[in-house]
Structure formats: structure tokens, C-alpha cells
Amino acid sequence: MKNSRRLGRFLSNRLNVVGLLFVSVVVLSAIFAPVIAPEGPNEQDLFNRLDSPSAEHPMGTDQLGRDVLSRLLYGARISLQISLAVVAITLAIGTAVGLVAGYAGGWVDEALMRFVDVLLAFPGILLALVIAGILGPNLTNIMIALAVVGWTQYARIIRGSVLSVKQEEFVKAAQLMGVPRRRIVLRHILPNVVTPVIVLATMDMAYVILGTAGLSFLGLGAQPPTPEWGTMLSQGRNFVDTAWWVVNFPGLAIMITVLGFNLLGDGLRDVLDPRDMGDVENKGM
Amino acid sequence: MTKPIVEIDDVVKRFPVDDSFFAKLLGNETYVTAVDGVSLSIEPGETLALVGESGSGKSTLANMVTGLHSPTSGTVKFDGEVVGEATSRNKETLAAIGMVFQNPRGSLDSRLTIKQIIAEPLKARGWSAAEREQKVESLIERVNLSQAYLPRHPHELSGGEAQRVAIARAIALNPRLIVLDEPVSALDVSVQAKIVNLLMELQDELNLTYLFIAHDLNVVEHIADRIAVMYLGQLMEIAPTEVLFTETSHPYTETLLSAIPSVDPTKQKERVILDGDIPSPINTPSGCVFHTRCPLADEHCATQTPAAEHIGESTSWCHYAAEFADDEKRIAGVMSDD
Numbered sequence: 001m002k003n004s005r006r007l008g009r010f011l012s013n014r015l016n017v018v019g020l021l022f023v024s025v026v027v028l029s030a031i032f033a034p035v036i037a038p039e040g041p042n043e044q045d046l047f048n049r050l051d052s053p054s055a056e057h058p059m060g061t062d063q064l065g066r067d068v069l070s071r072l073l074y075g076a077r078i079s080l081q082i083s084l085a086v087v088a089i090t091l092a093i094g095t096a097v098g099l100v101a102g103y104a105g106g107w108v109d110e111a112l113m114r115f116v117d118v119l120l121a122f123p124g125i126l127l128a129l130v131i132a133g134i135l136g137p138n139l140t141n142i143m144i145a146l147a148v149v150g151w152t153q154y155a156r157i158i159r160g161s162v163l164s165v166k167q168e169e170f171v172k173a174a175q176l177m178g179v180p181r182r183r184i185v186l187r188h189i190l191p192n193v194v195t196p197v198i199v200l201a202t203m204d205m206a207y208v209i210l211g212t213a214g215l216s217f218l219g220l221g222a223q224p225p226t227p228e229w230g231t232m233l234s235q236g237r238n239f240v241d242t243a244w245w246v247v248n249f250p251g252l253a254i255m256i257t258v259l260g261f262n263l264l265g266d267g268l269r270d271v272l273d274p275r276d277m278g279d280v281e282n283k284g285m
Numbered sequence: 286m287t288k289p290i291v292e293i294d295d296v297v298k299r300f301p302v303d304d305s306f307f308a309k310l311l312g313n314e315t316y317v318t319a320v321d322g323v324s325l326s327i328e329p330g331e332t333l334a335l336v337g338e339s340g341s342g343k344s345t346l347a348n349m350v351t352g353l354h355s356p357t358s359g360t361v362k363f364d365g366e367v368v369g370e371a372t373s374r375n376k377e378t379l380a381a382i383g384m385v386f387q388n389p390r391g392s393l394d395s396r397l398t399i400k401q402i403i404a405e406p407l408k409a410r411g412w413s414a415a416e417r418e419q420k421v422e423s424l425i426e427r428v429n430l431s432q433a434y435l436p437r438h439p440h441e442l443s444g445g446e447a448q449r450v451a452i453a454r455a456i457a458l459n460p461r462l463i464v465l466d467e468p469v470s471a472l473d474v475s476v477q478a479k480i481v482n483l484l485m486e487l488q489d490e491l492n493l494t495y496l497f498i499a500h501d502l503n504v505v506e507h508i509a510d511r512i513a514v515m516y517l518g519q520l521m522e523i524a525p526t527e528v529l530f531t532e533t534s535h536p537y538t539e540t541l542l543s544a545i546p547s548v549d550p551t552k553q554k555e556r557v558i559l560d561g562d563i564p565s566p567i568n569t570p571s572g573c574v575f576h577t578r579c580p581l582a583d584e585h586c587a588t589q590t591p592a593a594e595h596i597g598e599s600t601s602w603c604h605y606a607a608e609f610a611d612d613e614k615r616i617a618g619v620m621s622d623d
Contacts, residue, residue: 169386169388169391170392170394170395172386173386173392173451173454174394175371176351176352176379176382176384177379177405178376178379178380178406178410179405179406180409181372188394192394192396
């Protein structure tokens with residue numbers, strides 16, 4: 001469709017550009033961490049513990065003399081890997097459940113949606129906390145916990161969109177032509193319901209990064225010495241009055257990443273607005 | 286006489302408005318009766334037009350023929366066999382009935398190309414890619430569009446062009462019956478005539494039977510062999526087109542006829558304008574459903590449901606059909622004397 005026009009409109013909003021910039025910085029840091037990091041993430045220098053920022057250590061060193069900047073750069077990898085994995089899993093489960101519930105209708109729909117309601121009745125982070133607590137503290141279990149909590153909103157949104165697209169005449173036409181159900185769902189319905197979900201997924205990246213950091217901060221996620229931002233924050237908070245850099249830089253990294261994904265999501269939502277797509281399609285009616 | 290291709294027998298379709306658990310518990314379920322005891326048949330090769338206002342149940346009736354709905358009671362037979370919902374029909378029956386929708390853009394998936402859209406029914410029937418290619422090319426030319434349209438998307442087409450694509454798709458599997466649900470009402474008047482002409486050409490060439498739905502009579506005057514007039518889910522009158530236009534035997538048809546704008550400005554037409562709106566299909570009027578708005582209605586009409594009256598070639602569901610038809614003949618006679 002009018003992709004160039006959309007790109008132009010996306011870039012015309014300064015906040016969108018800021019979001020894109022923040023996310024790009026984080027992604028590039030993650031990819032090139034071994035190249036740009038001054039030291040390895042776990043290289044200790046016990047003679048230079050809690051050094052303030054200097055030319056050698058631009059963000060100082062932590063309580064074990066590890067370079068904070070290097071740890072942050074490697075930490076970007078962990079945050080992005082986890083959030084990508086969790087969002088991919090939740091997206092896949094949520095979309096599948098939403099498609100089945102919306103298209104099948106009847107008792108299938110009723111059963112799946114009541115189950116979603118039950119999960120949604122708990123505050124997300126609390127449920128994640130319980131699951132991570134039961135499974136034991138490590139990164140894989142954090143991912144499972146966040147995925148269990150996260151897929152429900154996708155299922156709901158997809159189901160709602162499916163219910164409306166199902167009524168469209170092109171779907172009825174396909175049914176009357178004897179197009180197999182699988183193909184109707186995957187070929188006709190799915191492409192017409194993913195747009196709102198892509199926006200949500202972008203925003204969700206931020207939520208998962210925050211969730212991972214939060215659970216790690218509480219000791220349920222990444223364990224030391226993993227250079228995870230939340231873990232770094234939790235370890236560094238003991239020195240907050242003597243060595244501010246140990247805790248402030250990881251905090252800043254989390255903030256920039258979360259803000260970046262949120263701004264990017266907002267921008268995508270405006271540009272991919274289905275009403276706008278309708279305008280393009282209805283032109284000349 | 287040949288065997289009818291479609292037989293609709295005493296079909297009723299109700300849609301629940303409130304069938305929640307509590308409503309059921311209290312015996313308060315409410316229903317919209319969209320189609321209320323309609324029987325009719327369609328002969329092979331003919332065009333039967335279903336005409337009525339919005340909410341008269343004409344589309345619902347058509348949807349039961351195509352299989353988008355299944356009747357609450359009564360039966361729909363295609364080729365002598367009872368058919369239910371589309372999902373329960375076999376591939377032969379699905380292929381034998383085509384459908385064209387009112388809004389050409391809405392019935393074409395905006396994400397597919399024209400080629401993919403027309404090929405879809407062929408694909409569903411398991412045609413190979415090469416066979417599909419060839420068939421799609423001949424189909425697009427059959428509806429008078431060039432092959433240059435094939436790689437395009439529906440939003441790049443005008444309404445008339447999109448409707449041609451929808452027609453090409455509908456005839457792809459050599460159907461015997463095509464249900465046309467207001468196929469031209471969303472189009473410009475100039476385009477309407479071209480689409481109607483195309484449909485008539487295709488009918489002759491491919492030996493098609495049409496069930497043509499419209500909300501006004503002038504669109505179907507040229508294409509229909511017979512016209513069935515519906516009101517509030519019931520049949521008011523069925524008659525061959527020329528009979529219906531010249532000597533209708535139902536007061537409701539008369540009001541529809543008087544609503545056709547005249548192209549001759551010197552000819553003054555007497556318009557029959559009905560009071561009020563079509564009554565709610567949740568609480569349909571007693572007796573003859575039309576009595577609340579009928580200029581001829583009396584107490585008898587409010588209590589007794591009219592039975593089918595056969596007058597000449599037409600069938601009318603009006604207590605005073607015979608008198609009304611006589612009256613019509615008299616008026617027509619006077620006018621031709623002048």
C-alpha cells in the first residue's frame with residue numbers, strides 16, 4: 001500500500017524519531033557488544049573497585065571492579081533476547097487462541113475466553129512473581145512466567161478483530177466457495193487482524209524488559225554474575241550513597257529502552273491506524 | 286414441466302435478540318422473524334427477482350439458498366436435495382451455486398490480487414496452477430476486463446470493475462445458479478446498466494439461473510422473468526414481470542410500482558405513499574402483515590392471514606386480490622383507451 005507515505009508520516013513526528021533512535025542504540029549495542037565494550041562483562045579488577053567514571057571506565061566500576069559500561073552493553077543482549085523471545089511466544093499463543101476462539105465461536109470461544117478472564121483477574125506482575133517463585137530463579141523461568149502472563153491480551157484483541165472480520169463479505173464469499181476453514185483463517189482473516197497486534201507487541205517489548213528487570217531486582221530472575229540490568233540495579237543499590245554510577249546507569253539504560261519502545265509503539269499505532277487504511281481503500285468509491 | 290432447480294418450502298428464519306439464560310428462564314426470549322413461512326421455487330434458466338424494502342427478509346432468504354444461514358424450520362432444496370449450511374454442503378453443491386454480493390469491495394479481500402481472488406474457488410476445487418492461470422485469463426476477459434487488471438489489488442479498481450471481478454469469481458466453477466444480492470445497488474446508474482447487461486449475456490451463454498435481489502423494481506424490470514415481492518418476511522405477490530408491472534394484484538406492489546421515478550416529465554404519476562415505517566419484525570402485526578399500512582385494509586385484514594390467491598399468472602397474498610386486480614385492469618383499460 002502507501003508505504004512511502006506512511007514512512008514519511010512516521011518520521012515527521014519528532015517523538016517517533018526519538019523512539020526509533022533509542023531502540024536503534026539499544027539494538028546496535030546488543031549486536032556489537034563484544035566489539036565496542038572496553039572489557040569483558042565479568043572481568044574483575046579488585047584493585048579498582050567502585051571507581052568513579054573516568055576516561056578508562058566511562059561509567060565507573062562496580063563493587064568487584066567490573067566495568068559498568070561493558071556490563072550494560074552485554075546486558076542489552078540479555079534484555080533484548082528475553083523480550084524478543086517472550087513477545088514471540090506470547091504473540092504466537094495469543095494469536096492462535098484468539099483465532100480459534102473468534103472463528104469457532106460457541107462453546108470453544110466461551111471456554112477459552114473464560115480461561116483468559118481467570119488469568120487476567122490476577123495482576124500480571126504478581127502472577128509472574130508467583131510462577132517465577134515456584135519454578136525457581138533463573139532466566140528461562142522468568143521467560144515462562146512472563147509468557148504465561150502476557151499472551152492473554154493478544155488473545156483478546158485478536159478474537160475481537162476476528163469477530164468483526166468474520167462478518168466481512170469476502171470471508172462469507174470464501175466460505176461459499178468451499179475454501180477450507182484453515183485457509184480462510186490463515187489467508188483471509190489473519191492478515192486483516194495483525195495490525196493492532198504489531199503495535200501492542202512493540203509496546204510489550206518495553207513491558208517485558210521492565211518485568212525482567214523487576215523480577216531480577218527481586219532476585220527471581222538472572223543470578224549474579226549475569227550482567228542483567230535489574231540484577232545490576234539490585235546489587236548496586238547497597239552502594240547508592242557512595243557510588244551513584246553503579247545503580248544509576250543501569251536504571252538509565254532501562255528507562256531509555258522502555259521509553260524507546262513505547263514511543264516507537266505509539267508512532268506505529270498512529271501510522272498503522274486502520275481508519276487511515278480504510279481511507280486509502282475507500283478512495284474513489 | 287421441468288423440475289425446479291430450487292424449491293423453498295415453508296421456510297422460517299428467526300434470529301435471537303435476547304436468548305440469554307435469564308431470558309430463557311423467564312420465558313422472555315425475543316426473536317426477530319426475518320423470514321416467515323415463505324414457499325417458492327425457481328425454474329432452471331429463469332431469473333427470479335426478490336424485491337422488498339430493507340428488513341423484508343429478502344437477503345436472509347437468499348442466504349438460506351447459498352447456505353450462509355440455515356432455516357429455523359422448513360426446507361430449502363437444491364436439485365431436489367435438501368441443503369443446509371454451507372459448511373455441511375458437498376463441494377459439488379458449493380460449486381453449483383455462485384454468489385455476488387452488494388458491495389464489490391467488501392466481498393474482495395483487499396490484500397489479494399485480482400488474479401488470486403478469481404483463482405480462489407478454482408484452488409478450493411484443487412485445480413493445478415497452470416489450469417488456474419488459463420481459466421483466470423479467460424474469466425477476466427469474459428467479464429470484459431483486460432488481463433492488465435490481474436496483478437492489481439481491489440482498491441485500485443472502480444466499483445463497476447470490482448463487481449465484474451466478483452462476477453468472474455462467481456462464474457469460475459460453472460455454477461448453475463447464481464444468487465445476486467443487490468449486485469448493482471452500490472454502483473452508479475450508468476454502471477448499473479452495463480453490469481445488468483453483462484449478467485444477461487452471461488445467463489444466455491452459460492445457461493445460468495439467477496436469484497436476483499433488489500430493493501426497487503426498475504432495476505429488475507429488464508432482467509427478471511418473474512418477480513417475488515416480500516414484506517416483513519412474507520411473500521406479498523409473485524408474478525411474471527410484465528404481469529406484475531401492468532396488472533398487479535397486491536396493494537403493496539402497487540406502492541412499489543408508484544415509487545419508480547418516471548422518465549417522462551409530461552406524464553403525471555399518482556404516487557401512493559405509505560404512512561409510517563415498516564413494523565418491527567420482533568412484533569409482527571396480526572392477520573395480514575401489511576394491514577397496518579395498507580390503504581385498503583379493514584378489520585378482516587387485521588385478524589385473518591390471507592391465503593394465496595391465484596389470479597391469472599400471478600399469485601397474491603391479499604384478501605382483496607381479485608377485486609384489486611380487476612380494478613387495476615379497469616384503470617389500465619381506461620388509460621389505453623385515451
